[in-house]
Amino acid sequence: MKIGMFTDTYSPQINGVVTSVISFENELMRQGHEVHIFAPRFPGYKDDGNHIHRFPSVDIFFIEGYRLAIPTLWDIMATIRKLKLDIVHSHDPFPLGLVALRVSRAESIPLVHTYHTLYEEYLHYLPRIIRISKKRVERISRIYCDRCDLVLSPSERIRELLIEYGVSSRIEVLPTGVDLHEFQSLLPGGEEEALQKKNEDTRLIYVGRVAKEKNIEFLFDVMDKVRSRVPGVVLRVVGGGPELPHLKRVCQERGLADIVSFSGFVDRKGVVKELRQSDIFVFSSLTETQGLAILEAMATGLPVVAVDAMGASQLIEHGREGFLTGLDVDQFVDHVLKLIRNPSLRQEMGRLARDKAMANSLTHVTGRLLDLYGECIDAAGDRRKNVPRRMVRARSLAETGKGFSKIIWS
Structure with a gap:
């Protein structure tokens, strides 16, 4: 299976989202699948492997260690068409989450989204001039999730919260498992x-x-x-x-x-x-x-x-x-x-x-993730049999995010 993961947080950052993305990336590749990571570029940092695709980025001055990707959709779409991805998986709603949405629609590829973060609890990081309300965050989350084929929740409590937000897309609970390779010495026979x-x-x-x-x-x-x-x-x-x-x-x-x-x-x-x-x-x-x-x-x-x-x-x-x-x-x-x-x-x-x-091993959880990917791919295939494929021209990121901009600032 060819999988494209879009994430605004990735190495060299260290946080829970990065750990989750890298854990699944490594386990999927260990199981023989082809994984491509799309993430912001960090000055001076070099990746191992050509499966990681970096985009120009700028420093987010009000959040230490974070960078804002500035992707060019024309280049992205050319890369995506060469890769022939089977599934697109986003790990945050924007900006690269919006790119994942555009890729999904333009190429008729199923979109899976993991809702990692309670964004309303992190609003204090935003300068007051651009700070939005918790209700607006809920609305953004709902609208983005409803544009996905499947939403993954790390816990049952988060699944219940998304339902309270009014999310109507299918939601499945899928935590990140423990990578047993890291804890091998603590297992019997280590x-x-x-x-x-x-x-x-x-x-x-x-x-x-x-x-x-x-x-x-x-x-x-x-x-x-x-x-x-x-x-x-x-x-x-x-x-x-x-x-x-x-x-x-x-x-x-x-x-x-x-x-x-x-x-x-x-x-x-x-x-x-x-x-x-x-x-x-x-x-x-x-x-x-x-x-x-x-x-x-x-x-x-x-x-x-x-x-x-x-x-x-x-x-x-x-x-x-x-x-x-x-x-x-x-x-x-x-x-x-x-x-x-x-x-x-x-x-x-x-x-x-x-x-x-x-x-809760990573191997077991990744098996479940692959099953869910397969279900999304099968469902998308059934839809394509009944509905003529509609080509969507990818012109700019602003075009993709236009509706979201209205939601955020209106």
């Missing part, structure tokens, strides 16, 4: 041994983007109370992002620098290493559509304490693989202390967490 902890401290760990919406200061409140009740507990914050300098200052001001440390950006191998050297995974974000970082921590054998929100509630059964709490510091602290004081409980929950993660 050749490597898990890395040993470097000290005797109980190590809590957060992995993810260091940003305002991740609610990391909540974990500082937790650590402030934990240290007054149990000595030798530390928190490791793994990841980078716009809030990193601010959070480091907060740690200094609150006297937490001796028990809270930051890694900054690390690569995939570095993340696995950090997880293996930890005891408990803690997570307080309220905006996760899936919680892929939680699933990867579970694959490492870590029990989880998380605020009961969309992504976490889909993965953790309270009292089994970990604990779910309200947005309440004392409640969160109580569950962390329960795991710290009971190593056997920590070990048993970690084992159950690993079992659940391994049941």
